[in-house]
Every structure is written in structure tokens, then in C-alpha cells.
Amino acid sequence: MHAGPSTLNAVPQFRDLPTETLAEIESISTIEDIATGQLVCRQGEAPQYLFFVLSGQIAMTSTAPDGTTAVVEVIHPVGDFVLGSVMTGLPYLQTGHAVTRSRLLRIEADKLRALISRENSLSWAFLCSMSRDYRNLIRQIRDLKVRTAAQRLGCYLLARVPDPSAASAEIRLPFEKGLLAARLGCRQENLSRAFAALRELGVETRGARVTLNDIPRLTAYAMPDYLNDPELAAGPVATIRKAS
Amino acid sequence: MHAGPSTLNAVPQFRDLPTETLAEIESISTIEDIATGQLVCRQGEAPQYLFFVLSGQIAMTSTAPDGTTAVVEVIHPVGDFVLGSVMTGLPYLQTGHAVTRSRLLRIEADKLRALISRENSLSWAFLCSMSRDYRNLIRQIRDLKVRTAAQRLGCYLLARVPDPSAASAEIRLPFEKGLLAARLGCRQENLSRAFAALRELGVETRGARVTLNDIPRLTAYAMPDYLNDPELAAGPVATIRKAS
Numbered sequence: 488m489h490a491g492p493s494t495l496n497a498v499p500q501f502r503d504l505p506t507e508t509l510a511e512i513e514s515i516s517t518i519e520d521i522a523t524g525q526l527v528c529r530q531g532e533a534p535q536y537l538f539f540v541l542s543g544q545i546a547m548t549s550t551a552p553d554g555t556t557a558v559v560e561v562i563h564p565v566g567d568f569v570l571g572s573v574m575t576g577l578p579y580l581q582t583g584h585a586v587t588r589s590r591l592l593r594i595e596a597d598k599l600r601a602l603i604s605r606e607n608s609l610s611w612a613f614l615c616s617m618s619r620d621y622r623n624l625i626r627q628i629r630d631l632k633v634r635t636a637a638q639r640l641g642c643y644l645l646a647r648v649p650d651p652s653a654a655s656a657e658i659r660l661p662f663e664k665g666l667l668a669a670r671l672g673c674r675q676e677n678l679s680r681a682f683a684a685l686r687e688l689g690v691e692t693r694g695a696r697v698t699l700n701d702i703p704r705l706t707a708y709a710m711p712d713y714l715n716d717p718e719l720a721a722g723p724v725a726t727i728r729k730a731s
Numbered sequence: 732m733h734a735g736p737s738t739l740n741a742v743p744q745f746r747d748l749p750t751e752t753l754a755e756i757e758s759i760s761t762i763e764d765i766a767t768g769q770l771v772c773r774q775g776e777a778p779q780y781l782f783f784v785l786s787g788q789i790a791m792t793s794t795a796p797d798g799t800t801a802v803v804e805v806i807h808p809v810g811d812f813v814l815g816s817v818m819t820g821l822p823y824l825q826t827g828h829a830v831t832r833s834r835l836l837r838i839e840a841d842k843l844r845a846l847i848s849r850e851n852s853l854s855w856a857f858l859c860s861m862s863r864d865y866r867n868l869i870r871q872i873r874d875l876k877v878r879t880a881a882q883r884l885g886c887y888l889l890a891r892v893p894d895p896s897a898a899s900a901e902i903r904l905p906f907e908k909g910l911l912a913a914r915l916g917c918r919q920e921n922l923s924r925a926f927a928a929l930r931e932l933g934v935e936t937r938g939a940r941v942t943l944n945d946i947p948r949l950t951a952y953a954m955p956d957y958l959n960d961p962e963l964a965a966g967p968v969a970t971i972r973k974a975s
Contacts, residue, residue: 531961549873552958557876559869571869574862577962580869603858607851614847614858618818621861624868625803625815625824629793631875632801632916672876714796717775718821 490516490592498539498565498592500616504608511606515598519591527583527591534572534579536593540564543589546666547581558669560627561586561662570617573600586662626712634709636673637681641709643671644690644697651713654702660695734760734836742783742809742836744860748852755850759842763835771827771835778816778823780837784808787833790910791825802913804871805830805906814861817844830906870956878953880917881925885953887915888934888941895957898946904939 495501495509495516504512518541521527527538527545538545545562559581562568572579573596603610630639645651647658660667668678682692688708689701699705706714713719739745739753739760748756762785765771771782774794782789789806803825806812816823817840847854874883889895891902904911912922926936932952933945943949950958957963 531959549869550959551873551877551954552956552960553954555877557873559872559876571862571865574859575866577866580866580960604855605851607849607854610851610854610858611848614854614861615818617858617861617865618815621815621865621868622819622821622824624865624872625793628803628868628871628875628916629795629801631872632803632913633795633799669876672872710795710797712796715775715794716796716824 488518488520490518494518494541494592497541500539500565500567500612504612508602508606508608511602512594512599512609515595515602517593519593521585521589521591523585523588525585527585528569528579528581530580530582531578534569534576534596536596537567537570537573537599538583539567539592539594541590541592543591544586544661545583545589545591546586546662546670547583548669549581556669557672558666560623561666561670563661566620567616570613570620574603574613576600586666622718626716630712631672635681636671636677637684638709639671639673640678640681641685641688641690641705642711643667644685644699645702645706645709645711646713648699648702651702651706651711655689656699656702658697658699660697663695732762732764734762738762738785738836741785744783744809744811744856748856752846752850752852755846756838756843756853759839759846761837763837765829765833765835767829767832769829771829772813772823772825774824774826775822778813778820778840780840781811781814781817781843782827783811783836783838785834785836787835788830788905789827789833789835790830790906790914791827792913793825800913801916802910804867805910805914807905810864811860814857814864816840818847818857820844830910866962870960874956875916879925880915880921881928882953883915883917884922884925885929885932885934885949886955887911888929888943889946889950889953889955892943892946895946895950895955899933900943900946902941902943904941907939 490513495513501509530550540562542564547559547562547568548556549559550556568583569579648656664678665675668675688705691698734757739757745753771789784806786808791803791806791812792800793803794800812827813823892900908922909919912919932949935942
């Protein structure tokens with residue numbers, strides 16, 4: 488499907504681009520609707536498109552040589568994915584699957600790279616966008632290195648609370664627990680153990696519904712990043728779009 | 732100290748820049764020699780410089796709100812650090828310390844950002860460079876999510892072998908074991924346990940000297956990324972400069 492100007496205007500990364508540059512992007516863009524579970528891109532293949540998630544969720548997984556697979560991140564609107572691969576021209580490091588029915592903006596990789604190489608507004612926009620994503624990967628690496636699985640789960644839940652100064656909240660897990668375990672970097676049995684550990688801190692689960700009965704206590708236990716990170720201090724929910 | 736043209740020419744990221752752009756960078760750059768252990772930048776502070784490691788090693792640590800600290804990466808020549816912070820103008824996410832006596836190229840952050848915003852050759856160069864670093868962070872996240880500490884250590888050691896098709900090799904750890912444990916994302920006692928586990932696979936240690944007596948067996952156990960990653964397949968050592 489053709490991607491019209493209104494679609495491109497909805498992409499924050501393109502907000503400050505000149506009209507002519509937007510028109511050039513439009514001419515190499517298409518919109519694709521994909522079903523739950525559908526493959527979007529495959530690790531090891533040469534980059535064909537840069538993708539933006541317009542609606543839905545895309546899980547990015549990466550498989551080690553022994554076949555074990557990690558969920559590196561889950562991309563929400565309006566996040567992009569495989570930019571590093573498109574820029575370097577190197578094979579995709581990750582496989583993308585639709586977690587839910589999703590709508591994607593796809594931009595042809597080779598033509599986009601050529602456009603970026605001559606359009607400063609565009610390379611600037613992508614450099615700024617990638618810088619924010621880069622910082623989120625650093626946060627995730629720190630998270631994996633210093634926190635237990637239960638603390639990571641606590642931080643993940645707290646990041647979904649609209650008002651972390653509230654005493655309690657009810658949230659919905661955005662995807663099933665197998666994917667959540669993989670995203671948090673633990674086995675599913677460890678996720679169950681992590682939920683059990685958090686029960687003593689007032690965390691109740693019923694399917695995808697999670698009730699946090701004592702946010703201050705959970706915060707003191709999990710010590711989420713927004714406590715000492717000025718970029719996140721404005722409130723966690725504002726930042727989870729790309730960090731997932 | 733003033734940074735002359737020969738210094739800037741040694742920075743791979745600047746290889747294809749026009750002479751005038753190089754001269755502009757030169758005018759906002761200085762060289763700094765720093766002693767072992769010296770602080771280079773501090774998490775939470777506004778970005779003052781973009782840094783390149785010309786010689787030595789810089790450990791980048793990030794502290795969670797509960798005070799626990801992770802070593803995110805160790806930067807070798809000629810890697811840059813804090814680019815994401817310089818580009819977004821947001822506080823440093825990481826603290827940098829010299830692991831060994833080091834020589835740094837420092838470029839003034841605000842002036843560099845202004846220069847990047849109008850010089851396409853420069854934003855392109857940084858976008859390419861950050862893309863490669865970004866891919867290394869994705870590899871590290873996968874490493875942390877799917878491998879045990881002993882496998883991570885095995886991969887780390889194998890990445891230091893000049894010829895991974897050899898049967899055996901002797902290598903030197905580039906820094907002490909406390910830093911190595913933090914870089915691998917485990918406690919020091921877990922690193923000792925990991926070395927003990929690898930002993931059965933022919934890994935012997937004497938201080939910083941490590942002998943790998945059976946590289947094929949260690950490879951089969953640790954399953955390093957270069958086994959299924961075309962970007963790394965040229966040989967691991969070529970890629971460790973920035974990935975550490």
C-alpha cells in the first residue's frame with residue numbers, strides 16, 4: 488500500500504524534515520499490514536527495508552550459534568528497527584515477528600541509505616533517533632548486569648504504571664509470559680519464581696492483569712532507573728514507547 | 732594539548748571527511764593524557780565533550796539507583812564514547828575511568844553538535860559509526876540473555892585469539908579480574924567459578940596469562956558469535972577494537 492504524507496507526518500523522527508525530503512521518502516515507502524506471528528525480517532539476510540511500527544508490536548529476537556534465542560526488545564509505535572543494519576549494509580542481526588496484528592511503514596534500504604548520504608536533515612534525524620535508542624540499550628545492559636530477574640520484572644511492571652507516585656495501580660501485560668520472560672532475559676520458570684517473589688511485595692497476577700498493591704514497596708525493592716535518571720524522571724510511561 | 736591534523740587523520744570515523752570539516756573539528760579538539768584510574772566523565776553530568784580513545788582503555792560504568800554498578804563496556808582505540816549523550820544533549824548515562832594510562836581526543840560537545848547539524852559528511856560518518864556500535868550492544872544483550880557466565884567468559888577469551896582455527900593459544904587478559912567480572916556481568920566469585928568450569932575444557936590461568944589448550948572444545952562449549960555472524964566471521968580480533 489502506498490504511504491501518504493499523513494502517514495509520514497505521524498513519524499516523530501521525520502517531524503523536522505523539509506517537504507522535498509519527505510516527498511522523496513514517500514516515493515520509496517510502502518505500508519504493510521501483518522498478521523500476528525508473521526515474519527517481518529530474518530537474521531542473517533541482507534537489509535531490504537527500514538521499518539517503522541505504526542501500530543501493533545514487533546518482537547526482535549536474535550539467535551546465538553547454539554540455537555538459543557533471545558528477545559532483544561519489543562518495538563512499539565512509532566519505533567524503528569534494523570536501522571543499524573540498513574546503515575552499514577550488513578545482514579540483519581535480529582529476526583522480527585509480529586506479536587499482535589501490526590501496521591508497518593517500510594522504506595527501501597538501499598535508496599534510503601543513498602538519500603541519507605546526501606540529505607543532512609535526514610542523517611541528523613536518524614542520528615538523534617539512534618542516540619536515544621542507543622541509550623536505551625545501555626540501560627538494558629546495565630539492567631541485565633546488576634539486577635536479579637525479580638528486580639527486572641519489578642522495574643518492567645513499574646514502567647507500565649502511568650503515575651508511579653500512586654500507592655497502587657492495575658496494569659495489563661502487553662504480551663504473553665513466554666515473550667515477557669525472553670524479553671527480561673530469564674527462563675519461563677524463573678519468571679514464575681520472580682512473580683512469586685514479588686507477591687510478597689503486593690504484586691498480584693490474574694492472566695495478563697497485574698495489580699500492584701504497594702507501589703512504594705515495589706519501588707524500594709526493584710529500584711527502577713527513573714529514580715536516578717533525569718531523562719526518565721518525567722515519568723516512565725512517556726519513555727517506554729521505544730524502550731519497551 | 733592541541734590536536735593536529737595527523738591525530739584527526741588517525742581516527743577512522745573521520746577518514747572520508749572533507750579537509751574543511753576536519754579543520755573545523757581540529758579547532759574544537761584537544762588531546763588529554765590521563766593516568767590510570769583517572770575520571771574522564773561522570774554519569775548524570777551534562778555532556779561537555781565527545782571522546783575518542785587514541786591509546787589505552789576506558790571503562791564505562793553505569794550505576795543503578797541502588798548504587799550497584801555495571802561495567803557496560805571497555806573502550807579501546809579508536810573507539811568513541813558518550814556520542815548518544817552529545818547528540819541528545821542529555822546527561823551522561825555512564826561514568827568513564829581510565830583502566831590504563833590513556834590518551835584521549837576530546838571534542839567540545841555543543842560546538843560538535845552544531846557542526847554535525849550542518850555538515851552532512853559528519854552526521855553520515857557518526858551515523859555509520861554508531862550503527863556498528865549499536866550492533867555490538869545488541870550482541871552483548873543477546874550474550875547476557877542466552878549464555879551462562881562460563882560461556883560468556885569462553886566467548887570473551889576466544890575473541891582474543893588471533894587465529895581461532897588454531898588448536899591452542901596463549902593470551903593476556905587486558906585488565907584485572909574484578910573489571911572482567913563486571914564487564915561480563917557477573918560477581919567476582921562467579922568469574923572464579925566460570926574459570927574453574929573452563930579448566931576442564933583446557934583453559935589454564937596464571938595471573939593475567941591465559942592458555943587455551945583446546946580451542947575446538949572451548950568453541951563447541953561457548954559457541955561464540957562469529958560462528959553464525961557474517962560480520963564477525965572475518966576473525967574475531969578485527970572486531971574487538973570497539974566491541975571490547
